[in-house]
Amino acid sequence: MSSIDPMWRLTCVYGELRTENRQRMWNTIVDLKNRSNLPWLVVGHFNEVLWQHEHMSETKRPEPQIRVFRDTLESCGLVDLGFTGVPFTFNNNQSGRKNVRVRLDKAVAIDSWRDLFAETEIKHLTTPCSDHSPIGLTLIKETSQPTVRKVRHYEIVWEKAPELEEIIANTWASLEHNGDLASKFYQQKLEDMSRDYFKDLFAADPNITPDEIVDLFETKVTNMMNEQLCAEFSDNEIADTLF
Known part of the structure; x- marks a missing residue:
């Protein structure tokens, strides 16, 4: 100030x-x-x-x-x-x-x-x-106009991936700390990991049971109501519907 x-x-x-x-x-x-x-x-x-x-x-x-x-x-x-x-x-x-x-x-x-x-x-x-x-x-918004380029954001979910530490270590070791090259390669690795993570994000997981959520729903159809709904149609019901 x-x-x-x-x-x-x-x-x-x-x-x-x-x-x-x-x-x-x-x-x-x-x-x-x-x-x-x-x-x-x-x-x-x-x-x-x-x-x-x-x-x-x-x-x-x-x-x-x-x-x-x-x-x-x-x-x-x-x-x-x-x-x-x-x-x-x-x-x-x-x-x-x-x-x-x-x-x-x-x-x-x-x-x-x-x-x-x-x-x-x-x-x-x-x-x-x-x-x-x-x-x-x-306090103050950024007013400068940066050069238009692809912006890559760090995703917090990457920290939960067990393979993240191994990817970082292997990347730096294989590229012998070549700054620009290592940065690009590391960036690509993170992009691949992010793509793999989000690819199946909304897919059904066979290891997860929905019972924990379903049990929260209040029952609206009683057993008696369900029996009536599943019962065979009577002749009178068929006649009332057709005629």
């Missing part, structure tokens, strides 16, 4: 784990708001949601504790900056009805800060190493 850039302040938060202690954090945010008139950005793990739809679970989140958080931000003039990516930043990684996904991490700012950084973007990132996802904050 140069001397001519406007000053603003940043507050990073990590929310209280216990619900009964969360009011302390809300009081601290209000206190920080009253200490300065500078443009203000607050970002981090609030451990709370603004709306019920941000809590994706079979059990609803208590509405009063959501309302207290929302009222705190409104009283400070802090506005949710939104996001791109998956709609949650926490996933307990359990299956079926036990799964809980919540948007606990956010970036909020007052209007004067939003005026300074109108192009701000918040992105929910992904990681295979934690049940919490980091968020990325971009």
Whole structure:
């Protein structure tokens, strides 16, 4: 930041784990708001949601504790900056009805800060190493016009492939660390692995049973109803249909 850039302040938060202690954090945010008139950005793990739809679970989140958080931000003039990516930043990684996904991490700012950084973007990132996802904050969009070329993206799923480490080691060893050549060859190997991975992504896996999902469906047709549906047609039913 140069001397001519406007000053603003940043507050990073990590929310209280216990619900009964969360009011302390809300009081601290209000206190920080009253200490300065500078443009203000607050970002981090609030451990709370603004709306019920941000809590994706079979059990609803208590509405009063959501309302207290929302009222705190409104009283400070802090506005949710939104996001791109998956709609949650926490996933307990359990299956079926036990799964809980919540948007606990956010970036909020007052209007004067939003005026300074109108192009701000918040992105929910992904990681295979934690049940919490980091968020990325971009203040200024890239304005340069790069040369048109094929863009290759690193896929996080590659890290789960057991053959990845062997491919990297063999590639570098066979090419004797020839920079440009190794880079191109390594790139091709990753492309091949990615293509092989996604080729059968939506194909049926004979090793996976659908019972875990099917068991979640509520029964709509009773055994008695099923017997009636499977019964032989009577003469009266045939006559009513034809005549």
